[in-house]
Amino acid sequence: MLTRRLFLSDRGGMVTLALLLALGIVVPLLNLVVPADSPLHVSTYTVTLIGKFLCYALLALSIDLIWGFGGILTLGHGAFFALGGYCMGMYLMRQIGARGVYGNAELPDFMVFLNWTELPWYWFGFDMFWFAMLMVVLVPGTLALVFGWFAFRSRVTGVYLSIMTQALVFALMLAFFRNEMGFGGNNGLTDFKDILGFDIQADGTRIALFLASVIALMLAYVASRFIVTSRMGRVVTAIRDAEGRARFSGYRVEAYMLWLFVFSAMMAGVAGALFVPQVGIINPGEFSPLNSIEQVVWVAVGGRGTLFGSIVGAFSVNYAKTWFTSSWPEAWLFALGALFVLVTLFLPRGIVGLLRRRRAGGDA
DSSP states (O other), X not given: OHHIIIIITOHHHHXXXXXXXXXXXXXXXXXXXXXXXXXXXXXXXXXXXXXXXXXXXXXXXXXXXXXXXTOOOOSOTHHHHHHHXXXXXXXXXXXXXXXXXXXXXSSOHHHHHTTOOSOOGGGTTTTSHHHHHHHHHHHHHHHHHHHHHHHHHTTOOHHHHHHHHXXXXXXXXXXXXXXXXXXXXXXXXXXXXXXXXXXXXXXXXXXXXXXXXXXXXXXXXHHHHHHHHSHHHHHHHHHHHOHHHHHHTTOOHHHHHHHHHHHHHHHHHHHHHHHHHHHTEEOGGGGOHHHHHHHHHHHHHHOTTSSHHHHHHHHHHHHHHHHHHHHOGGGHHHHHHHHHHHHHHHOTTHHHHHHHHHHHHHHO
């Protein structure tokens, strides 16, 4: 009964999961088994690129969960993504040890360069993988809990909440740019060597990270689908559509929205943690407010309130960005702005909404 409710009524989600499963099987085979001189061979660069898109899709899914079903337009979700990335980056930096440029087994190179004499207390524990992974979800989750508790308790909604989330991510960006924060300043964290003892540049490690991204996205989709079809999900949707009516019906609106907001932030943190070892760097630029706005565009283009539409949007927009930035890099921001305007005017339900209309027209 539960399986039927979760999936049989979600045709688009089933197709998306099937495509992700196929991607997780075909891409590693084409990379590791097919010879490099074959036209069917998938290069390690392409594997890494698709892995990055998968991380972006997981981030977009977390935004769709809170925006599409909770009605909360967040323009600062990149903060949780970046915090998860920094937690992973701190673990990877601790794994370098004496192999750094300055040969200090305890301090990362940037701390030695800045004449730090000892490791800051908030770096303790990040030499252990399990601790770092715990922080990947706890740090974004705690920030979302504190921020959301004050915001929802004060009944801040709509554009005011959007502005507050934008201010949050901007404040974090300014803070992380400072060298005295102990996170690498403008350069961030980079020059990673290995993860769990495996060379981070090796083809096998790249495939493992790619598969981890596929599995994380599939599990996150199933979890999100379970939430939105549960009783709690129906209450959240009711709050989105008529908050006053839900409140007067006896539901604790703040508690429902806060729980969803925290869960969404944790998903974004996991996306950031998977992103960093694949791209090889994390710096304050990931906190950029422009990034958070662009992430909302992914969801809008794919189809807000569908879950799988956010995955479609993340892949579509980032593929277009990759093409534009390699062919006409100066035109990308103009193309992104035009895309958002066109989607708002002509595709308010995104790509998924367009496909559904065409299917409905064909059935008629």
